[in-house]
Amino acid sequence: MRDKKFILFFVLFAGLIFSGPVYAKIGILTTQQVGSMLQTQKNIIVIDTRNKQNYLAGHLPNAVNLTENQIIAPKEGELGLMPYNQQLEKIFSEYGLKSNAAYIVYSGEDYNNPANFIAKAAWVISALYWSGIRDIYYMDGGFEKWKSEKFPVVKGNYSLPKSHFIIKFNPSNIxxxxxxxxxxxxxxxxxxxxxxxxxxxxxxxxxxxxxxxxxxxxxxxxxxxxxxxxxxxxxxxxxxxxxxxxxxxxxxxxxxxxxxxxxxxxxxxxxxxxxxxxxxxxxxxxxxxxxxxxxxxxx
Incomplete structure (x- = not known):
C-alpha cells in the first residue's frame, strides 16, 4: 500500500512539474507600459479589483470591476476558496470575460496593508490563470500610481456584453x-x-x-x-x-x-x-x- 501511494504521488508530482501551460504569460507591468499597451493593442480586458465605491469614483478606461469577494466559494465548510469550474464560468460569463483576451489586473486601497493591497489582484489573477487564460499582467502601483501620473481616469460603471466563458483546462502549476x-x-x-x-x-x-x-x-x-x-x-x-x-x-x-x-x-x-x-x-x-x-x- 505504501509503495502504491508513493507511485501515485510520484505520478502526480511529475504531472504537476511538466504539464503546465508553458505558453502562458504572467507578468508585471509599469503604469507606463499599461498606458502604451492600451493604446497599441486590441483584445485587452482591464480588471479593477477595488471595492465598488472606489471603482465608481474613478478607474482606468474600460475597466470592469471584479473583486476577490466575487470569486470565492465555500468548500467543505471553508470560506474564501477558489470556486469550482462551473461557478467560475458563470461569474466570468456575467462579466463578459473571454478566454482569448489578454488581461491587465490592478488593485488599490489598503494603503496601510501591503499584503492585502497586492493579494486582491493576485487572487483574481490566479483565478484567471486557473481558468486557462494565457496572458495576464499585474499593473504595479495600482490605481493611485496611475492617477498620480496623469493617465486618463473615467468615473462611473463600465461593463462588457455577457459572454459564454468555457474553461477548457485547469493548469496544474498553481x-x-x-x-x-x-x-x-x-x-x-x-x-x-x-x-x-x-x-x-x-x-x-x-x-x-x-x-x-x-x-x-x-x-x-x-x-x-x-x-x-x-x-x-x-x-x-x-x-x-x-x-x-x-x-x-x-x-x-x-x-x-x-x-x-x-x-x-x-x-x-x-x-x-x-x-x-x-x-x-x-x-x-x-x-x-x-x-x-x-x-x-x-x-
Missing part, C-alpha cells in the same frame, strides 16, 4: 490540493513549505518545517501606493529566510489569498513553474488534525 500538500510535508527533501501569513500568526502555530515569508514584504510604499520591490531585494528576502527559489514549493495562508501572492511573485518575476498555492485553509487543517503543527520559530 493550486495544490490537500493530498499534494500532505505529501509535500512528508517529503521535505523534495519540497519546501512557505507560510505567507503575518509573523504573529506564524509564531502562534504553523505547519511543521514551514519557512516564513510574509506576502506583504515583497512591496514597498511610495506616496500612497505600494510597488513591488526590485528583484534583487526579493531574492534577498528568500535567502534571509533560507528559502530556495529553485526548489518546488507550496505556500499556504488562511484562505489562499496571501499564498497566491507568493505564487504570483515566483511565477512573474522568477519565471518559476514549480510554485503552488494551497487550495485550502490553515485553520481547517488544524481542525482536521491531519498535519504536524509547530509553535514559535522554525529553529
Amino acid at each position: 493550486l495544490a490540493q490537500k493530498g499534494f500538500l500532505l505529501w509535500s510535508i512528508n517529503n521535505e527533501n523534495t519540497m519546501q513549505i512557505i507560510d505567507s501569513r503575518p509573523r504573529k500568526e506564524y509564531l502562534e502555530g504553523h505547519i511543521k518545517g514551514a519557512k516564513w515569508l510574509y506576502a506583504g514584504d515583497f512591496l514597498e510604499k511610495v506616496s500612497n501606493y505600494w510597488v513591488i520591490r526590485p528583484k534583487s531585494v526579493i531574492e534577498n528576502l528568500f535567502t534571509k529566510e533560507d528559502i530556495d527559489i529553485n526548489k518546488p514549493t507550496v505556500s499556504y495562508c488562511q484562505s489562499g489569498h496571501l499564498s497566491s501572492v507568493i505564487w504570483l511573485i515566483a511565477t512573474s518575476i522568477f519565471d518559476k513553474q514549480s510554485f503552488w498555492s494551497f487550495c485550502g485553509t490553515f485553520a481547517n487543517l488544524q481542525k482536521q488534525n491531519k498535519i504536524p503543527i509547530n509553535i514559535g520559530p522554525i529553529c
Whole structure:
C-alpha cells in the first residue's frame, strides 16, 4: 500500500512539474507600459479589483470591476476558496470575460496593508490563470500610481456584453490540493513549505518545517501606493529566510489569498513553474488534525 501511494504521488508530482501551460504569460507591468499597451493593442480586458465605491469614483478606461469577494466559494465548510469550474464560468460569463483576451489586473486601497493591497489582484489573477487564460499582467502601483501620473481616469460603471466563458483546462502549476500538500510535508527533501501569513500568526502555530515569508514584504510604499520591490531585494528576502527559489514549493495562508501572492511573485518575476498555492485553509487543517503543527520559530 505504501509503495502504491508513493507511485501515485510520484505520478502526480511529475504531472504537476511538466504539464503546465508553458505558453502562458504572467507578468508585471509599469503604469507606463499599461498606458502604451492600451493604446497599441486590441483584445485587452482591464480588471479593477477595488471595492465598488472606489471603482465608481474613478478607474482606468474600460475597466470592469471584479473583486476577490466575487470569486470565492465555500468548500467543505471553508470560506474564501477558489470556486469550482462551473461557478467560475458563470461569474466570468456575467462579466463578459473571454478566454482569448489578454488581461491587465490592478488593485488599490489598503494603503496601510501591503499584503492585502497586492493579494486582491493576485487572487483574481490566479483565478484567471486557473481558468486557462494565457496572458495576464499585474499593473504595479495600482490605481493611485496611475492617477498620480496623469493617465486618463473615467468615473462611473463600465461593463462588457455577457459572454459564454468555457474553461477548457485547469493548469496544474498553481493550486495544490490537500493530498499534494500532505505529501509535500512528508517529503521535505523534495519540497519546501512557505507560510505567507503575518509573523504573529506564524509564531502562534504553523505547519511543521514551514519557512516564513510574509506576502506583504515583497512591496514597498511610495506616496500612497505600494510597488513591488526590485528583484534583487526579493531574492534577498528568500535567502534571509533560507528559502530556495529553485526548489518546488507550496505556500499556504488562511484562505489562499496571501499564498497566491507568493505564487504570483515566483511565477512573474522568477519565471518559476514549480510554485503552488494551497487550495485550502490553515485553520481547517488544524481542525482536521491531519498535519504536524509547530509553535514559535522554525529553529
